[in-house]
Amino acid sequence: xxxxxxxxxxxxxxxxxxxxxxxxxxxxxxxxxxxxxxxxxxxxxxxxxxxxxxxxxxxxxxxxxxxxxxxxxxxxxxxxxxxxxxxxxxxxxxxxxxxxxxxxxxxxxxxxxxxxxxxxxxxxxxxxxxxxxxxxxxxxxxxxxxxxxxxxxxxxxxxxxxxxxxxxxxxxxxxxxxxxxxxxxxxxxxxxxxxxxxxxxxxxxxxxxxxxxxxxxxxxxxxxxxxxxxxxxxxxxxxxxxxxxxxxxxxxxxxxxxxxxxxxxxxxxxxxxxxxxxxxxxxxxxxxxxxxxxxxxxxxxxxxxxxxxxxxxxxxxxxxxxxxxxxxxxxxxxxxxxxxxxxxxxxxxxxxxxxxxxxxxxxxxxxxxxxxxxxxxxxxxxxxxxxxxxxxxxxxxxxxxxxxxxxxxxxxxxxxxxxxxxxxxxxxxxxxxxxxxxxxxxxxxxxxxxxxxxxxxxxxxxxxxxxxxxxxxx
Ligand SMILES: *Cc1c(COP(=O)(O)O)cnc(C)c1O
Numbered sequence: 001x002x003x004x005x006x007x008x009x010x011x012x013x014x015x016x017x018x019x020x021x022x023x024x025x026x027x028x029x030x031x032x033x034x035x036x037x038x039x040x041x042x043x044x045x046x047x048x049x050x051x052x053x054x055x056x057x058x059x060x061x062x063x064x065x066x067x068x069x070x071x072x073x074x075x076x077x078x079x080x081x082x083x084x085x086x087x088x089x090x091x092x093x094x095x096x097x098x099x100x101x102x103x104x105x106x107x108x109x110x111x112x113x114x115x116x117x118x119x120x121x122x123x124x125x126x127x128x129x130x131x132x133x134x135x136x137x138x139x140x141x142x143x144x145x146x147x148x149x150x151x152x153x154x155x156x157x158x159x160x161x162x163x164x165x166x167x168x169x170x171x172x173x174x175x176x177x178x179x180x181x182x183x184x185x186x187x188x189x190x191x192x193x194x195x196x197x198x199x200x201x202x203x204x205x206x207x208x209x210x211x212x213x214x215x216x217x218x219x220x221x222x223x224x225x226x227x228x229x230x231x232x233x234x235x236x237x238x239x240x241x242x243x244x245x246x247x248x249x250x251x252x253x254x255x256x257x258x259x260x261x262x263x264x265x266x267x268x269x270x271x272x273x274x275x276x277x278x279x280x281x282x283x284x285x286x287x288x289x290x291x292x293x294x295x296x297x298x299x300x301x302x303x304x305x306x307x308x309x310x311x312x313x314x315x316x317x318x319x320x321x322x323x324x325x326x327x328x329x330x331x332x333x334x335x336x337x338x339x340x341x342x343x344x345x346x347x348x349x350x351x352x353x354x355x356x357x358x359x360x361x362x363x364x365x366x367x368x369x370x371x372x373x374x375x376x377x378x379x380x381x382x383x384x385x386x387x388x389x390x391x392x393x394x395x396x397x398x399x400x401x402x403x404x405x406x407x408x409x410x411x412x413x414x415x416x417x418x419x420x421x422x423x424x425x426x427x428x429x430x431x432x433x434x435x436x437x438x439x440x441x442x443x444x445x446x447x448x449x450x451x452x453x454x455x456x457x458x459x460x461x462x463x464x465x466x467x468x469x470x471x472x473x474x
Contacts, residue, residue, distance in 0.1 A: 012063040016056045019049055019066060029070050036077055044076045088439040089461055093411060093452030095361050096400035098186070100441065102299040102306070104357040105338055109304060112341035113334060123333045135336060136321065142343050143311055146269055147283045147294070151317035153310045153326070154298075154339065159189050160329040161295035161308030162263050166226065167198035168323035169259050169293070169316065173225025175200040178211040180243055181230040185265070191230060200225065209241045213248055220256045227253045229291075231281060233265035236406055250290025259292035259316050266401060267296025267309070269346050275353065275363045277399075278407040283311055292316040298335065300401045303358035304342030305335035361455050362399060362409065370394070370412035372453050376462065380414055383466035387473060388416045388429060397454045413452040432472040436465045 025045050026033055033041045048069070055061040065072070090100045105113070126133035136153050143152035155161050166175055175195055182204065184190040195202040203224070205215040216227060229246055246262055253260035264281055273279040280301060283294045293316045298307025308329075310320060320326065331339070345355045352359055373392040381390040393415040396408035418425035426449050433440040433449075438461055442451040456462060 013059055014052075014056050014061045014063045014066045015059075016053050018063065019052055019056060020069065022046060022049060025049065025069060025073065029073055032070075032074050032077060036081070040080065041073070041077055044080060045073055048073055048076060086439065088441050090455045091413065091440060091442045091451040091453065093395055093397045093413070093443065093450070093454065094400035095397060095409075095455060096300055096358060098401050102401055103303045104361075105305060106303065106342055106345055106356050108345060108355065109338040109341040112337045116337045117334055121333065121337075123336065135330070135333075139336070139340050139343065142340065142347075143309065146343060146346050147311045148287050149283070149294075149311035149317075150314045151312060151321075153317055153321050154331045154336070155308040155310065155326070155329040156331055157299075157306050158263070158265065158295055158297040158308040159185070159194075161310045163194055163198050164308075164323060164325055164329055165261050165263075165293050165295055165310060165320055166195060166200050166228065167325055168320040169261065170198070170200035170225030172199060173201070174203045174219075174221065174223045175226040175228050176203045176205055176216055176219045176224060177228045177230065178206045178215070178243060179204045179208050180206060180211055180237055180241070181228075181232055183230050183232055183234070185234065191228075206243075209237050209239065211243050213244050213252060216244060216249060216252055220252075220258065224256065224258050227258055227260045229260070229262040231263060231265045231267075245289070246286050246291050247289040253292075254290065259313075260290065261293040261295070261312075261316075262286050262291045264294060264296040266300035266302075267294070268301040269343075270349055270352065272301070275359065277362055277409075283309075287311065293320070297401075298339050298342075301358065301399075302342065303356040305338040307331050307335050307339045357457075361457075364411075364454055366394070366410040366412055369453050372456065372459060373412045373414055376453070376459060377414065379463055379466055380416075383470045384416060384429065384473060387419055387425065389419060390414050390416050393450070395450060395452045397452055409454070411452050411454045413450055413454075416449040416451070417447065429473070432469060435472060436468055438465060440465070 020028070022042065022045055026042060029041065052061055052065065088100060090097055096102050122133065124133050124135050139154060140152045143149065155164055177191060182191045192202050203219050205211060205219045227249060229249065246260065250260055264283060264286065266280055267283050268280040269282065271279065271282065283296055286294045291312065293310060293312035296302070296309050298304040298309060310317060345352060353363060354360065370392065377390060377392055384390060393413060395411045395413045397411040398408060416429060418429070426444055426447065429449055430442065430444060433442060440451070440462065442449050
């Protein structure tokens with residue numbers, strides 16, 4: 001291909017007959033075809049030529065675009081091979097952000113995924129007996145050790161754990177839930193719908209703000225299969241309230257011969273108040289309080305992959321494991337490997353703060369974040385000038401994912417303001433940030449774009465893109 005002659009390029013329009021035939025274009029792009037194969041390159045080339053032909057017929061195709069065809073084709077092919085799922089910078093201030101993939105995996109979990117997923121492994125093979133095994137055997141002992149449970153199993157996520165628990169223990173029977181705990185988690189996971197999907201009849205007791213032990217007692221019938229407690233993770237009822245805790249409910253359930261299940265949502269395996277964070281109920285305390293089944297997420301405060309953890313008594317977990325739906329909800333080998341490695345980190349709690357990114361980010365001290373903001377300020381200011389001004393600000397991060405909904409973590413970051421003061425300009429900035437190779441996701445608050453730096457552990461990921469940002473804003 002010859003370099004386009006600049007003097008001819010401008011203003012000169014191509015006609016359809018200036019376009020190369022498909023075969024000719026593919027021959028010109030032989031190295032691209034060698035790398036990606038004929039199928040993909042030909043498909044993209046055809047689409048590209050069709051588009052150009054339409055514009056050429058209309059007399060609206062600059063000749064320069066015809067000359068640039070090989071490069072354009074290469075760009076298109078590369079774009080098709082670019083995964084739609086990409087790494088981004090979470091500067092939203094919400095640490096466990098459901099839309100941004102929740103918890104980041106610890107190095108140990110990443111290493112385990114990398115080491116095992118390209119190789120056969122003993123997922124369901126008993127190496128000692130040389131016979132078929134159960135994937136639960138790889139993880140049950142560890143989960144029991146960490147939570148004090150008699151038995152444990154894992155499924156695809158906590159929503160699956162709740163659905164399976166209710167189905168296995170209360171299908172065709174009644175399940176009692178307090179009206180104050182009929183939660184919607186988001187994504188259409190609403191407790192009443194989950195009950196009916198699981199084939200259980202929901203029996204609501206108490207009121208939105210107050211439920212008493214006698215409400216549960218009066219609702220018990222020979223048809224009762226289960227009492228369910230749900231941690232109200234994404235909202236709080238304040239004021240004149242009362243609910244019945246697991247320790248009070250457990251003897252009521254036991255006397256009636258009915259299992260008690262509690263859905264903790266996030267569920268932390270260590271006491272977060274030790275790290276200066278707001279306390280979350282622990283599965284181990286729920287089991288000690290007498291719950292038969294406790295369910296919680298793998299990728300919220302636990303800091304692992306998406307998974308649903310089910311711990312409890314041998315009898316209840318045994319029924320859950322044997323229930324046919326379990327097979328459809330089982331945890332895949334990929335998160336399984338990451339989950340096991342994450343759980344092992346809890347065997348050495350002294351190192352958790354270093355080892356677990358979620359905990360590390362949640363406990364990052366405000367002064368350290370503020371110092372980072374101060375350090376980045378001049379470079380960021382230069383990149384967004386003259387249309388935007390930047391200042392450092394104190395911010396409030398959130399834990400996220402419905403964990404501890406009203407608690408805030410003192411944080412810091414950068415606030416970007418449009419000089420001409422119009423909201424559209426701020427939207428354009430936000431779009432430019434999202435358009436970077438490693439998209440930067442902040443949040444717009446009133447007339448400022450806020451970048452909370454709590455989750456920016458590698459500042460170079462931001463600073464290395466500032467040149468591109470400046471170009472995008474020019
Ligand atoms: C988050 C949450 C769930 C769902 O857990 P996933 O792991 O996202 O499926 C269920 N119950 C409660 C109370 C939750 O907070």
